[in-house]
Every structure is written in C-alpha cells, then in structure tokens.
Amino acid sequence: MNKVELLAPAGDLERLKWALMYGADAVYIGGRNFSLRANAKNFSIEEIKEACDYAHKLNKKVYVTINIVFHNKDYEGLEQYIKKIYNIGVDAVIVSDIGCINLIKKTCPDLEIHLSTQASCMNKEAVKFYKNLGIKRVVLARECSKEEIKNIIEETHMDTECFIHGAMCVGLSGRCVLSNYMTNRDSNRGGCSQICRWDFDLYDSNNKEIESNTKFTMCSKDLSMIEYIPEMIDLGVKSFKIEGRMRSIYYIASVVHTYRKIIDEYMKDKDNFKFNKNYQKVLNKVANRENVAQFFHKKPDVNEQYYLGRVEFSNQDFLGIILDYNKEEKIATIEQRNYFKVGDEIEMFGPNTELFKIKVNEIIDEEGNKIDVARHPKQILKIKIDKNVNKYDIMRIPYLD
Amino acid sequence: MNKICLLPKNEEELNLNVDAFIIGIKDYNVLNTLEIEIEKLDNYLNNRNIYISLNKLFHNNELEKLNNLLKILENKKIKGVIFDDVSIYQLVKENNYNINLIWGNIHQVTSYKSINEWYNLGVKMAITSPDITLNEILEIKNNTKSQLFVPIYGKFEIFSSNRFLVKSYFDYINKNKNDNLYFIDNKLINQKYPIYEDTNGTRIINGSTMNGLEEYILLLKNDIEYVIINSFLIENIKEVVNNFKKVREMFENDKIDMDKVEQLSKELGNDKVFLNKETIYKVKSDVNE
Incomplete structure (x- = not known):
C-alpha cells in the first residue's frame, strides 16, 4: 500500500516543530506576504529556511502557500520571492491564481505546484485541466463526496490532497467575498473577517421578519474525518490535510498525534484494524466545536450547521510540557501551561510515549520549595513520574477512562 | 464602440x-x-x-x-x-x-x-x-x-455555497421555507442583503446597488x-x-x-462599491520578502 502523507498547519516555527515532532510528514506554512492567513505571524524568509532545514533533517517536507487571489499590484515582489523560497529548498508551493501558476512555471520550472482548495476543483475534467497546466497535486474542494474523490483519482491519476480536520468555509472556496462587502476586509487576500459566523435577522421577500428565538446563521460545524481515514486511504488519497495555521501547539500536537496513530494502525494491519473510539474522544476534547464528516457521504443539512452560538473558549486542558526527565530520580521538569494542583490526576502522552495516567503527589518549584498549586503560566516545576517520559511530551487533564 | x-x-x-x-x-x-x-x-x-x-x-x-x-x-x-x-x-x-x-x-x-x-x-x-x-x-x-x-451597475453576487443554508435554518426552527428569496440583516452592517436559495445551493447578493x-x-x-x-x-x-x-x-x-x-x-443611486475604494487585508510587512 502506498504511503500516505499527514499534512499539518504551522503558523510559526514553534508550531511547525511541534507538528513534525508529533507525527506530521509535512507542514504547510505561509510567508509574510501572498498568503491567505494574512494575520497569522507567518514566516520570514529566514524562518522558512530554518523550517526547511529542520524538516528536511527529519526527512519531512515544507509547503509554502501563495494562495491569495492576486490583484495587479500584488505581483510586485512575487518573482523574487518565488526564487528565494525555491533556493531555500521548499518542497512545493500551494497556489490557486492562474497568473501566479504561470509565473512560478517560468521562474522556477522545477518547483512543485499544488493547486489550492481556493480553486474549488471538484470534478475530473477540472483536475485534467490543472494536470495539463503542470500541477502535481490538487487539494480537492471540500464539497467532494467519497464517490467523487474515488472517481477523480481513478480517472486522472493525479495526486490528491483532502482536508480531514478543522474549520470549514461554508461557501465555495474563493467564491465568498462577504467580508469584502460587509467589513471591507478582503477575504481572497487574507483578510477574511468570518462573516459566516455572524448572527443575522432573516426576512422574507415582503420584508417580514422570520420570527424565532434562534437567529439565522451560516456557521457550519467543523470537519472531522476521523472515522473515515481507512476509507480515504483505500480511495487512494495521497495527503491528509489538517486545517488551522492559527491553532495552538496543544491543538496541533493532539490532532496530529491522533491522526498519526490511526493512519499507522491501519497501514500496519488493514485486515484487523479496529477504530479506537478514544481517538474521537480526544479530538472532541481538544476542539472547542462539534465536528462532522460534512460532504463525504451526503450533502450537508441542518445537522452540519451550528445554531446555538459558536462559543469559543480557551482550552485549559493543556497542563504542561516536559522539558527534561531524570531517569534515575524519576523527576520530570515541566513548563506549566495551565492550573493544576497536588492530588490531581493527569495524563501524559507524546510522540514516543504511550498514553498513561498519574496522580500528582508533589510539586516542586524552581527554588526547591514544595507547592500545592501550579498556577503561574510557564512556571518551571518538578514532579515525580515513575514511567519514563521524554522531552516535549504533553501533560493534560484526563480525557480517557 | x-x-x-x-x-x-x-x-x-x-x-x-x-x-x-x-x-x-x-x-x-x-x-x-x-x-x-x-x-x-x-x-x-x-x-x-x-x-x-x-x-x-x-x-x-x-x-x-x-x-x-x-x-x-x-x-x-x-x-x-x-x-x-x-x-x-x-x-x-x-x-x-x-x-x-x-x-x-x-x-x-x-x-x-x-x-x-x-x-x-x-x-x-x-x-x-x-x-x-x-x-x-x-x-x-x-x-x-x-x-x-x-x-x-446593479447588485452582484457575493457568496456562493453548495449548502442549503436557508432550508437548514428553517428545519432547525421548525418552520417551512416557502420561497427562494429572503433577506438577511445585522445591526453591524445595517443593510439588507438578498439571500437566494434553490436546488443549486445558496447565494448572497450585495444589498446595495453599484452605480x-x-x-x-x-x-x-x-x-x-x-x-x-x-x-x-x-x-x-x-x-x-x-x-x-x-x-x-x-x-x-x-x-x-x-x-x-x-x-x-x-437618479440611479450613490454607491460606488469598490470602484473608488480598496479593500484592506494586510499591509506588506516587507516588500523584499
């Protein structure tokens, strides 16, 4: 069976390292310009180089998004930028604008081009068009069903990449400028103000308000393909993409780790694979929104939409990061990330650490004092952990029974 | 000509x-x-x-x-x-x-x-x-x-989706969708935007008229x-x-x-939409990047 790629988002270098550590085969990042997440920290040229050096040492890949819809003046500096990132060694660029595609082909013909989901490519003839243009991989529109994905792969033999987790655009990608018209922020150049998450009053064509305690909204639930990974592997999808360049390291590590395990378990023993429902539990806890499979098996309806207010709350499950572990003394040095105290039960997991639980019996601060509560962000503390842990393992509140 | x-x-x-x-x-x-x-x-x-x-x-x-x-x-x-x-x-x-x-x-x-x-x-x-x-x-x-x-001139489409957003809403509030054309409004924008939905999905059209x-x-x-x-x-x-x-x-x-x-x-209205106005996204942090 061909290897599949787990592709993770990275809004900055720290996120990139965590994504790769926790099992991503590749990451996608945006530069300071030309990317649709204009308000993320993004990567300078030096940081893109550092990202590539780091990833390539691990035999992993870096893709750079150049996925805005270009206005005339936006091409300024693009040619030099393409040359710079090509010379740095990025593995591919993710693009939708046909003018940009042509410029890349002329400037750096060896630079691999992936078609962004912004192109909303959703059928085999469209894929053939882009294949003829020299595109090496298509990120399919999120509106594609399972049958469509299968048919496209079978008929075109194009490498395909599909989103498997994260927030969804409720409109067709690249065809929504609500943000432009309602807030003057350009959605196709990285300034989207997410109008689709607003509440609205709804009126009929006679200007009569539709009365309800629930306001009209377009907000959709997030995507999760967690139960369908084996099916997608069998379809021949080459790359599995997680959305969220602006997500926390905890989210990225948890989601990447979960999908990594599922992919590896299935690839190792397809015939005896059994879906472990704990993985779903983890994803539900980490995400702060409901998630569903969206278009994969059917057209979305009321069950795929949010109406109760998309409450965003910061996740306080993430308790700390292992900085060091003394095997003889069985003492872990940790960096606190959220409140916990003596007596709490916590879970530990990491890229090479199987999940286990412990009870916190003692917390020592940097001065060697025993304390009852770890309350200060990024405080450096020591706790006793009998099982071996590794640097960059994660501590969290228990998710699993 | x-x-x-x-x-x-x-x-x-x-x-x-x-x-x-x-x-x-x-x-x-x-x-x-x-x-x-x-x-x-x-x-x-x-x-x-x-x-x-x-x-x-x-x-x-x-x-x-x-x-x-x-x-x-x-x-x-x-x-x-x-x-x-x-x-x-x-x-x-x-x-x-x-x-x-x-x-x-x-x-x-x-x-x-x-x-x-x-x-x-x-x-x-x-x-x-x-x-x-x-x-x-x-x-x-x-x-x-x-x-x-x-x-x-006119009101042009500004959003397109394969989802049935209006029908889904009506299903949620247990009412019937009786028409293809509705309007949405929000106090932040203070403008009604037509929202049209048929068998192809949902579209939203600009509420004001470009002139x-x-x-x-x-x-x-x-x-x-x-x-x-x-x-x-x-x-x-x-x-x-x-x-x-x-x-x-x-x-x-x-x-x-x-x-x-x-x-x-x-006589025809006074909204130029984007003819004389640029959208904002982000100022380039470094034109040499």
Missing part, C-alpha cells in the same frame, strides 16, 4: 434596447439573471446577441450532461459561453467545440496576468470582478488584449468593450439603461456634460 450588456430578471426585459444579454441555462448557472431551459433557447435568440452563463461549479455526475449541453450550444447562434469551472474549458478543448468562451469566475478575475493566461489558452474575453477598483480595471485594460466585460455611471466615461475613454448592468431587484431598469445610453451618446458625440452626467447618476 462600447456595448451595454444586460442581465435581465425576466423575459419582458429582453425587449430592452441594449446590445447584448447574459442569460443562464437552468441548473448550469448561478448568476442572478433570467434562466431558461435549453430547449427554449431558440425562442430567445431572434435578433439578439445572447451570452449564455454556465457559471456553476460542477460535480462529476453533471459532466456528461454538461458536455451534451455544450454540444447543443455549439450549434446555436449565441455569442459565447461564460464559465467559472475550468471543466468547461477542458471539455470544449477535448471535443474541439467551436464555442467562444468568456472567463467569468466572478471574484477571481482581478488581474491582467491571470486574464492574459486565459487569453494565451484561447479564452479571449473575461468578466472583471465587481470587487476591484476603477484604476485596477483600467490597468487591466491597458495590459491585455482580452475583451473585457465590466460590471458597472458606476460617472465612472462609465473613463471606461468609454479607455475602449472597454462591454459594461454589464444587472437588473436583479432593480425596479427602474429602463431608466438605468436609458441613462447609460445617454452618457454613451454624449461621449460618442464628444459632448460630455459632467453636470448632466452627475444628475443622471444621482
């Missing part, structure tokens, strides 16, 4: 004296314009210049029917086919159909570089996005051989080939068309009276 192209909202408006019309074929179009069944197309072609909009994005199971439709259209006396989905280009090329294609990806026709790429592929007409400025339009014109359709009558003069001076007037929800479309024709006549007779143009423009 500049041509005025109308998106009519009903059959009666096909009698308006304009240079061309854009109409859609039902189930293949998502422009807010008159839609007809392909079987009835011949009834509309007499002495009219008709462009056909097939600007939907298509799923695999629609491709065979799409191809059959293109085969039919090849033999009709239409001026061209407007597309968004590149599968139309691919099918036309694979089958060598003799069809004039117009690139109509409504929000992505924003630069001369992209328009020129399509020109090099044999698509020699394009509809510019309603979201770009007049200066950008003129810069495009000065840097392309492509013939341009420029949206200049580029004053800017039309510059388009005329720069030899823009077509302007598009969208009749959707416009009650006084005859007056709109007449005012544009008056301005064009002034220009052709070299007798532009700006006071008169201003007065004609005031």
Whole structure:
C-alpha cells in the first residue's frame, strides 16, 4: 500500500516543530506576504529556511502557500520571492491564481505546484485541466463526496490532497467575498473577517421578519474525518490535510498525534484494524466545536450547521510540557501551561510515549520549595513520574477512562 | 464602440434596447439573471446577441450532461459561453467545440496576468470582478488584449455555497421555507442583503446597488468593450439603461456634460462599491520578502 502523507498547519516555527515532532510528514506554512492567513505571524524568509532545514533533517517536507487571489499590484515582489523560497529548498508551493501558476512555471520550472482548495476543483475534467497546466497535486474542494474523490483519482491519476480536520468555509472556496462587502476586509487576500459566523435577522421577500428565538446563521460545524481515514486511504488519497495555521501547539500536537496513530494502525494491519473510539474522544476534547464528516457521504443539512452560538473558549486542558526527565530520580521538569494542583490526576502522552495516567503527589518549584498549586503560566516545576517520559511530551487533564 | 450588456430578471426585459444579454441555462448557472431551459433557447435568440452563463461549479455526475449541453450550444447562434469551472474549458478543448468562451469566475478575475493566461489558452474575453477598483480595471485594460466585460451597475453576487443554508435554518426552527428569496440583516452592517436559495445551493447578493455611471466615461475613454448592468431587484431598469445610453451618446458625440452626467447618476443611486475604494487585508510587512 502506498504511503500516505499527514499534512499539518504551522503558523510559526514553534508550531511547525511541534507538528513534525508529533507525527506530521509535512507542514504547510505561509510567508509574510501572498498568503491567505494574512494575520497569522507567518514566516520570514529566514524562518522558512530554518523550517526547511529542520524538516528536511527529519526527512519531512515544507509547503509554502501563495494562495491569495492576486490583484495587479500584488505581483510586485512575487518573482523574487518565488526564487528565494525555491533556493531555500521548499518542497512545493500551494497556489490557486492562474497568473501566479504561470509565473512560478517560468521562474522556477522545477518547483512543485499544488493547486489550492481556493480553486474549488471538484470534478475530473477540472483536475485534467490543472494536470495539463503542470500541477502535481490538487487539494480537492471540500464539497467532494467519497464517490467523487474515488472517481477523480481513478480517472486522472493525479495526486490528491483532502482536508480531514478543522474549520470549514461554508461557501465555495474563493467564491465568498462577504467580508469584502460587509467589513471591507478582503477575504481572497487574507483578510477574511468570518462573516459566516455572524448572527443575522432573516426576512422574507415582503420584508417580514422570520420570527424565532434562534437567529439565522451560516456557521457550519467543523470537519472531522476521523472515522473515515481507512476509507480515504483505500480511495487512494495521497495527503491528509489538517486545517488551522492559527491553532495552538496543544491543538496541533493532539490532532496530529491522533491522526498519526490511526493512519499507522491501519497501514500496519488493514485486515484487523479496529477504530479506537478514544481517538474521537480526544479530538472532541481538544476542539472547542462539534465536528462532522460534512460532504463525504451526503450533502450537508441542518445537522452540519451550528445554531446555538459558536462559543469559543480557551482550552485549559493543556497542563504542561516536559522539558527534561531524570531517569534515575524519576523527576520530570515541566513548563506549566495551565492550573493544576497536588492530588490531581493527569495524563501524559507524546510522540514516543504511550498514553498513561498519574496522580500528582508533589510539586516542586524552581527554588526547591514544595507547592500545592501550579498556577503561574510557564512556571518551571518538578514532579515525580515513575514511567519514563521524554522531552516535549504533553501533560493534560484526563480525557480517557 | 462600447456595448451595454444586460442581465435581465425576466423575459419582458429582453425587449430592452441594449446590445447584448447574459442569460443562464437552468441548473448550469448561478448568476442572478433570467434562466431558461435549453430547449427554449431558440425562442430567445431572434435578433439578439445572447451570452449564455454556465457559471456553476460542477460535480462529476453533471459532466456528461454538461458536455451534451455544450454540444447543443455549439450549434446555436449565441455569442459565447461564460464559465467559472475550468471543466468547461477542458471539455470544449477535448471535443474541439467551436464555442467562444468568456472567463467569468466572478471574484477571481482581478488581474491582467491571470486574464492574459486565459487569453494565451484561447479564452479571449473575461468578466472583471465587481470587487476591484476603477484604476485596477483600467490597468487591466491597458495590459491585455482580452475583451473585457465590466460590471458597472446593479447588485452582484457575493457568496456562493453548495449548502442549503436557508432550508437548514428553517428545519432547525421548525418552520417551512416557502420561497427562494429572503433577506438577511445585522445591526453591524445595517443593510439588507438578498439571500437566494434553490436546488443549486445558496447565494448572497450585495444589498446595495453599484452605480458606476460617472465612472462609465473613463471606461468609454479607455475602449472597454462591454459594461454589464444587472437588473436583479432593480425596479427602474429602463431608466438605468436609458441613462447609460445617454452618457454613451454624449461621449460618442464628444459632448460630455459632467453636470448632466452627475444628475443622471444621482437618479440611479450613490454607491460606488469598490470602484473608488480598496479593500484592506494586510499591509506588506516587507516588500523584499
């Protein structure tokens, strides 16, 4: 069976390292310009180089998004930028604008081009068009069903990449400028103000308000393909993409780790694979929104939409990061990330650490004092952990029974 | 000479004296314009210049029917086919159909570089996005051989989804959706936006009416080939068309009276949308990056 790629988002270098550590085969990042997440920290040229050096040492890949819809003046500096990132060694660029595609082909013909989901490519003839243009991989529109994905792969033999987790655009990608018209922020150049998450009053064509305690909204639930990974592997999808360049390291590590395990378990023993429902539990806890499979098996309806207010709350499950572990003394040095105290039960997991639980019996601060509560962000503390842990393992509140 | 192209909202408006019309074929179009069944197309072609909009994005199971439709259209006396989905280009090329294609990806026709790429592929007409400025339009014109359709008046579509957002909402609140056209409003924007939903999904249209009558003069001076007037929800479309024709006549007779143009423009509304306004996203942090 061909290897599949787990592709993770990275809004900055720290996120990139965590994504790769926790099992991503590749990451996608945006530069300071030309990317649709204009308000993320993004990567300078030096940081893109550092990202590539780091990833390539691990035999992993870096893709750079150049996925805005270009206005005339936006091409300024693009040619030099393409040359710079090509010379740095990025593995591919993710693009939708046909003018940009042509410029890349002329400037750096060896630079691999992936078609962004912004192109909303959703059928085999469209894929053939882009294949003829020299595109090496298509990120399919999120509106594609399972049958469509299968048919496209079978008929075109194009490498395909599909989103498997994260927030969804409720409109067709690249065809929504609500943000432009309602807030003057350009959605196709990285300034989207997410109008689709607003509440609205709804009126009929006679200007009569539709009365309800629930306001009209377009907000959709997030995507999760967690139960369908084996099916997608069998379809021949080459790359599995997680959305969220602006997500926390905890989210990225948890989601990447979960999908990594599922992919590896299935690839190792397809015939005896059994879906472990704990993985779903983890994803539900980490995400702060409901998630569903969206278009994969059917057209979305009321069950795929949010109406109760998309409450965003910061996740306080993430308790700390292992900085060091003394095997003889069985003492872990940790960096606190959220409140916990003596007596709490916590879970530990990491890229090479199987999940286990412990009870916190003692917390020592940097001065060697025993304390009852770890309350200060990024405080450096020591706790006793009998099982071996590794640097960059994660501590969290228990998710699993 | 500049041509005025109308998106009519009903059959009666096909009698308006304009240079061309854009109409859609039902189930293949998502422009807010008159839609007809392909079987009835011949009834509309007499002495009219008709462009056909097939600007939907298509799923695999629609491709065979799409191809059959293109085969039919090849033999009709239409001026061209407007597309968004590149599968139309691919099918036309694979089958060598003799069809004039117009690139109509409504929000992505924003630069001369992209328009020129399509020109090099044999698509020699394009509809510019309603979201770009007049200066950008003129810069495009000065840097392309492509013939341009420029949206200049009306309410244009600003969102398209394959989801049924209105129906889903009605299902959630246990009420019946009885119509295709509704309106949404929010106190932050204080403007009602039409939201239209049929079997193709949901579309939202700009709530205010773009009026580029004053800017039309510059388009005329720069030899823009077509302007598009969208009749959707416009009650006084005859007056709109007449005012544009008056301005064009002034220009052709070299007798532009700006006071008169201003007065004609005031009659039609005062929202320029993005003709004179740029959108914000992020200032480039480093042009050398």
